[in-house]
Amino acid sequence: MDTRKEKFPYGIPGHNLSEIEREIPIEEPPVWPINDKLKIIGKRVNRIDAVDKVTGKAKYTSDMKLPGMLYAKMLRSKVPHAAIKSIDISEAKSLAGVHAIYLIENTQKEGEEKNNGKFPMVKYVGQPLGGVAADSLEIAKDAISLIKVNYEEKPFVIDLEAAMEMDAPIVFDVPITRQADGGDVGEVHDGSKGQGNVRGPSTSSFFGGPRGDLEQGFNEADIIVEKTYRTQVQTHMPLETHGVVVDWRPDMMMVYASTQNTNAVRNEMASIFGLPKSKVRVVCDFMGGGFGAKHSAGSFGPMAANLSKKTGRPVWLMMDRQEEHIAEGNRPNSIQYLKIGAKKNGTLTAIQQRSHGTAGVGLGAGVGRIAQVLYPCPNFATEQYDVLTNAGPGAAWRAPGNVQGAFGLEQAIDEMAEKLNMDPLKYRDLIDKSEVRKIERQRGAKLFNWSRRQPAGSGKGLVKKGLGVGQSTWPRFVTLDSSVEVKIHNDGGVEIRSSVQDIGTGTKTILAQVVAEELGLQVNDITVNIGDTFFPVGPGSGGSVVTGSITPPTRNAAFEAKTALLKLVAKKWETDSSELFIENGQVGSKKDANLKMPFKEATKLMRTSQISKIASRSDDYGGFQQPWGLAYGDLGSVQFAEVSVNTDTGFVKVDKIVAAHSCGRPLNIGQLESQINGGVIQGISYALYENRIMDTGTGHMMNANVDQYKVPYSMEIPEIETLIVEEYSALSSTDAYGIGEPANIATAAAVANAVYNAIGVRLHEIPITPSSILKALNKVS
Incomplete structure (x- = not known):
């Protein structure tokens, strides 16, 4: 491969x-300069689809109406563990208006649990068993209510700790595999190791395995923090639920999907039905929210396809809110033990981590890589276990x-700082080697006014104020299977094509910005056509991967x-094309100012x-940390929180968040702020409100709705100030990455x-509720 050498901006403007x-x-x-010297990149550009969204012109999957379309509803199990007799x-x-019923039959594979019945074994409440297609959704629902399922019920277990007991009912008595959904679901293993319902452990990641000698590290420690922390199950609750419209024509299966990954859905549907990929087309023009669970076709995609095939008509199948909660994904819970050792000067000597969590009938309940990589420590080991339960998959x-x-981790680090009699922010300055997070801490602390922080519990009065900080790291993932076609038409129009989908994060807009900057045009001169598998393959939207890949x-x-x-x-002007440029919609010459021509001309x-050109993602300049697309460096953040706690009622109000972030070269400041705001709100919701409540006696989720499943309303959302640190690593032609995670x-x-x-008083479990506050203060038993 022919190469050339170029000099790139490197580091943080205003710092190094x-x-x-x-x-x-x-x-x-050629190399782009830093954003200050660019016209469109790094600026606040309105979303190109904003008007369509706010006026209702934008059509989402749930809005699709095709000629002759039928409406479908899924039959789901009402018990958590059973064999189906009939x-x-x-x-x-x-029932009048019913056009087709499709039942899921047993397709036992080698190595799977033995089941001689016609139907699959039921493993959780809400497991799909079949579906009905009818003239209306109401008729489909009525038809579902008329279907009689004869269950042979079996013992089940819902609670994480109960499932860990050796005499607990067994969820699966064979190895299980991770469901491929295109999303990074934390640390996973092959599903065969372990005993009973406990599978694992996972002891390594793509950052490596155990390092050093834990025993020696703890022997060297002067101070040890040893605690157990607990987090809850958080279910997905996007505004638009999971779903598809499938129109299986004789020559093509058309799938309109609410998805984060058009290509994954296309590939999955083609594989399930034995079709060439060229005979399956997946379209996602607008998508109403997806936080990781919308990478696959799920069970609803094949169901709608089977019903469409049986009827010869398009089939609409969208999940309702209860189905979304119980069957379409969740963030697993965790019980995580942490032991951290440090010397008197604060130097970390050892970190030991052990976690158990349940992703229900699935895998992927680990607690990630953050303890492994956020703070350098010579001695580290982790054991992350999955615990199977009779509940919907994570x-x-x-x-x-x-x-x-x-x-x-971030609470343990604060506890270590307190034992060292150090300010928690200064302690992170000591142990965190990231230069960009150092600047985020400095600038964020100034904006937040961290210096006003008082000793813990020292506030007077009924309502006490508190200030806290937490940090993050996330890998720079790159998907090399990312391609784009750019067309310049002979009427001056410019078009972008890729199957990458915009899940609401603004991908359409940043693609238009990139092309407008390169062609010397305005954003509204660019037409963006994405979210369609007939276009060049694009990455799935997950793992903060899209911006850096596409x-x-x-x-x-x-x-x-x-x-x-x-x-x-150049041929017309009889000059060399290297002397020409395009700026402000005009082609010009560097040598002769009189030579000008409108772009359209x-x-x-x-x-x-x-003119049509297709390009695919090349390797990072300087190569990858891992050849499959793990880039060097990380995406880090520092979050500052101010809260008020009413010590009489236990009510916690988050008053303010200052969120300091970096993502390489920022492309659109407004969209970055919007993404950060959304992440902050979801983080607050996780800390204080969201919690899946299961009835351990019946296996049913008790709050599978938008009333009792609590999320913050507008009055509970704090003031959020974002601080974006521009950082250049010289890794690609845009040097930009995502911010989602x-x-x-x-x-x-x-x-x-x-x-x-x-x-x-420290709370080691979330959600932090009025009840847990009052218990911590010994005001209730």
């Missing part, structure tokens, strides 16, 4: 900005594992298209109707530390 030389592919574009559909089948959930892990090939394709256009102009020089990770830990600072 310098230059670094990189060797890059010869066909890639299913009687006769009454439902004869799924990726905005920084899976790491949110749970940060809640424990913007470099977008810029590279635009650069190649621009180069081709400038060659046509230049496109008329084409001999064909368009880091915005969520540290919030709950910061809130918990602030609550401790307010009342002087």
Whole structure:
């Protein structure tokens, strides 16, 4: 591969900005300067689809209406563990308006649990058993109520600790595998190790395995913090629930999906039904929220497809709110033991971590990698166990594992700072080697006015104020299977095409910004067509992966298209194309100021109707930390929280959050702030409100709704100030990364530390409720 050397901006403006030389592919574009010297990148640009969204013009999957469309409802188990003896559909089948019923039959594979019945074994309340397609949703619901399922009920277990007992009912008596959903679901293992319902442990990650000697590390420690922390199950609750509309035509299966990953859904549907990928088309133009659980076709995708195939008509199948809670994914809970040793000067000597969590009938209940990588420590080991229970499966959930892990780690670090008689922020200055987080702490502390923090529990009066801090780290994931087509049409129009989907984070807008910057145009000059598998393959939206994966090939394709256009102009002007540029919609010459041509005029020089260039993500400049696409560096944040705690009622109000973040080169400040705001709100919700309540006697979720499943309302959302630290690492042609995960990770830990600072008693379990506050203060038993 031919290469050339270029000098890139490197470091943090206003702190340590310098230059670094990189060797890059010869066909890639010249280096962009820092954002201050760019016209569109790094600015506040309104979302290009904002008007469509606020006026109702935007059509989501649930809004789809196709000619002859039927409405479907799924039949779900009402018991947590059973063999199905029979299913009687006769009454439902004869109901007027019912067009098809499809029952899921047993397809036992080698190594799976023995089941000689016609139907799969039931493992949790809400497990899909079948579906009905009818003229209306009401008829479909009525038909479901008429189906009689004859269960042979079996013992079950719901509670995490009860499931760990050796005499607990066994959920699976065979190895199970992680469900491939395209999302990072924390530390997982092969599902065969362990005893009873306990599987694991996972003892390593892509950052390596155990290091050093724990025993020696603790022997060297002068101070040890040893605590157990607990986090709850948090269910997914996007505004738009999971669902699809499937129109299985003779020559094509059309799937309109509320998905974070159009290509994963396409591949899964093609595999299930034995179709070539070219015969399955998945479209997601607008998506109403997805926090990690919308990477796969789920059970509803194949169900809608089977019903469409049986009827020859399109089938609409969207989950209702109860189904969303019980069956479509959750953040697993955790019981995590942490033991941390340090010398009198604060130097960490050892970190030991052991966790148990349940993702129900699935795997992936680990607590992530944060204890392994946030603070350098010579001696480290982790054991992360999955505990199987008869409950709905877990799924990726905005920084899976790491949110749970940060809640424990960042409280333990605060406890260590207190034992060392050090300010917790200064202690992090001592043990955290990240330069960007150092700047985030400095700038964030100034904006937050951290100096006003008082000793824990020292406030007077009924309502006590507290200040806390928490930190995060998240890998820079890159998906190399990320491609973009940029077209310049001969009427001056510019078009971007990729199957990457915009899940509400603003992907459409940043792609338009990148191309507009490269072509010297305005954002509204660019048409963005994405979220369709007929376009070049794009990455799934998860793991903060999209920006770092898709913007470099977008810029590279635009650069190649621009180069081709400038060659046509150079031929007309009888000059060299390297002397030409495009700026403010005009093609110009660096040598002759009199040579000018509107961009639109230049496109008329084409001999064909368009210039089309496709580019795919290349390796990071300087290579990857892991060859599959783990980039060097991390996405870090520092969150500051101010709370008020009423010591009479136990009510906690988060008054203010200052969120300091970095994501490489910021592309759109407004959208970054919006993402950070959303992550902060979700973190507060996790810390104080959300909690799946299960009836251990029946296996049913008791608050599977939007009334009793608590999330914060507008009056409970605090003042949020964002602070974005610009950082250049010279890793790609845009040097930009995402912000989705880091915005969520540290919030709950910061809130918990602030609550401790307010009342002087530490809570090691979330959600932090009025009841738990009053118990901590010994005001209730």
